[in-house]
Amino acid sequence: MWLELQWRNFSDQFYDNFIKDNRWRYMTNGLVNTLTITVVALALGLAIGFVIAYIRVTHDNTGKLRPFNSIARLYLTVIRGTPALVQLLFIYFVIFANSSLPKILVAALSFGINSGAYIAEIFRGGMMSVDKGQSEAGRSLGLNYGQTMWRIIMPQAVKNALPALGNEFITLLKETSIAGFVAVQELTKGADIIRSRTYNAFMPLTAAAVIYLGIVLILEKLLGALEGRLRRSDHR
Amino acid sequence: MITVKGLRKRFGDAEVLRGIDEHVEQGEKVAIIGPSGSGKSTLLRCLNLLETPSEGEVWFEGVQLTAKNTDVDRLRRKMGMVFQHFNLFPHLTVRKNITLAPVLLGLQTQAEADENAGRLLKRIGLTDKAAEHPGRLSGGQKQRLAIVRSLAMKPDVMLFDEPTSALDPEMVGEVLDLIKELAAEGMTMIMVTHEMGFAREVANRILFMDEGVIVERNTPGELFGRPQSARLRDFLSKVL
Numbered sequence A: 001m002w003l004e005l006q007w008r009n010f011s012d013q014f015y016d017n018f019i020k021d022n023r024w025r026y027m028t029n030g031l032v033n034t035l036t037i038t039v040v041a042l043a044l045g046l047a048i049g050f051v052i053a054y055i056r057v058t059h060d061n062t063g064k065l066r067p068f069n070s071i072a073r074l075y076l077t078v079i080r081g082t083p084a085l086v087q088l089l090f091i092y093f094v095i096f097a098n099s100s101l102p103k104i105l106v107a108a109l110s111f112g113i114n115s116g117a118y119i120a121e122i123f124r125g126g127m128m129s130v131d132k133g134q135s136e137a138g139r140s141l142g143l144n145y146g147q148t149m150w151r152i153i154m155p156q157a158v159k160n161a162l163p164a165l166g167n168e169f170i171t172l173l174k175e176t177s178i179a180g181f182v183a184v185q186e187l188t189k190g191a192d193i194i195r196s197r198t199y200n201a202f203m204p205l206t207a208a209a210v211i212y213l214g215i216v217l218i219l220e221k222l223l224g225a226l227e228g229r230l231r232r233s234d235h236r
Numbered sequence B: 001m002i003t004v005k006g007l008r009k010r011f012g013d014a015e016v017l018r019g020i021d022e023h024v025e026q027g028e029k030v031a032i033i034g035p036s037g038s039g040k041s042t043l044l045r046c047l048n049l050l051e052t053p054s055e056g057e058v059w060f061e062g063v064q065l066t067a068k069n070t071d072v073d074r075l076r077r078k079m080g081m082v083f084q085h086f087n088l089f090p091h092l093t094v095r096k097n098i099t100l101a102p103v104l105l106g107l108q109t110q111a112e113a114d115e116n117a118g119r120l121l122k123r124i125g126l127t128d129k130a131a132e133h134p135g136r137l138s139g140g141q142k143q144r145l146a147i148v149r150s151l152a153m154k155p156d157v158m159l160f161d162e163p164t165s166a167l168d169p170e171m172v173g174e175v176l177d178l179i180k181e182l183a184a185e186g187m188t189m190i191m192v193t194h195e196m197g198f199a200r201e202v203a204n205r206i207l208f209m210d211e212g213v214i215v216e217r218n219t220p221g222e223l224f225g226r227p228q229s230a231r232l233r234d235f236l237s238k239v240l
Ligand SMILES: Nc1ncnc2c1ncn2[C@@H]1O[C@H](COP(=O)(O)OP(=O)(O)OP(=O)(O)O)[C@@H](O)[C@H]1O
Pocket: B011, B016, B034, B035, B036, B037, B038, B039, B040, B041, B042, B043
């Protein structure tokens, strides 16, 4: 009897929150936006991180690229020293205040610039963890610095950095939830809109949390499988 | 073929090479011996500029490597180097370890390089390992692969830095045999080694280093038979 009542209650709430007025669309559209921002930001972050790490390591190894290195260090300091939300608001309301770019793209840009700094440090650590003998072997065969870097050091560095990169991917996914602050309707914002319509916080927020958790678990599985495959391909 | 003039190398305050003058002719096999920390590796690494000399000149085939505008990368193609710890590329297959440099540098097409790699792998008996990664190989196999990786560049001189000291004793022989083969084929070689028997057998000249200078240089027979300096006598009494 009690159970039946609970069930009735639950299904009413479920109807209210997700079925009525097609409210589930806030969740699915939100999810699509969340994934879009994450993927675009990750691609941008990887590109920025790669370049910054290359500049930093090359400067430390050879003393070249000094001006670029100064810029890279300034970028790292600013991005890692300020909250992602402040960066997002700044980019949205100051830098792109008068632009007609879609909001979602501006948000992706902001997250990409943010995560680029963390990815740069991850790559740099990966490159420094490659044995010095590797670059000596490359150079002694007549390869130049760049060839040695791209063909010998980088592939091993990426492999070393993979677990940390996976973490960064997961962090990024969750961090996109602050995009709601600039009125991007991603997953968290979608859930919050439902809450404001139904005055029920539990249902939509639980749904959002379960979806985030589900994606994270899937990502962890995929990354684990990838790491395992790479590890099997070469044990020294 | 290789000439060193007034070579000095400092690491911070420590002067590790304190004035080296030496000349190696084409076809010579020169062994460098001496106590640990005497600067043998540093000297060898100065020859292909893995270490930048602090003072002095290094000449290779009539070109001054230490001059400002020398294309060192180009000259290194002709100087093979074999390291104590192999330094194979773990992310590449055995075959790709051999073909990477000649192909990347545009000296051979991938097909030519693969064919050449096939010959080299056959020579060291690793044909069936071509598609595997070097992590699967034994120490002796790794070092022999490292040697033929250098040979794929068709070098004019080979530099060896203690090629057998990281090996289990039972694998030393197979590596030394390969080096002896190269010597017999006329390869110019400079080798830092702790294997005195090997040095005596293969080298036509031996340099004895101590504290950053070449203390004695002589044929193996003379150097081992009639050591001139107290330092060499002392060293030989410990290692022989
Ligand atoms: N990169 C470096 N920075 C500082 N000191 C160094 C460096 N490389 C070598 N040294 C020092 O230079 C000295 C000579 O080193 P080197 O490796 O040339 O000796 P070695 O004769 O090859 O000795 P071993 O037989 O142990 O290999 C040592 O005291 C070593 O600590």
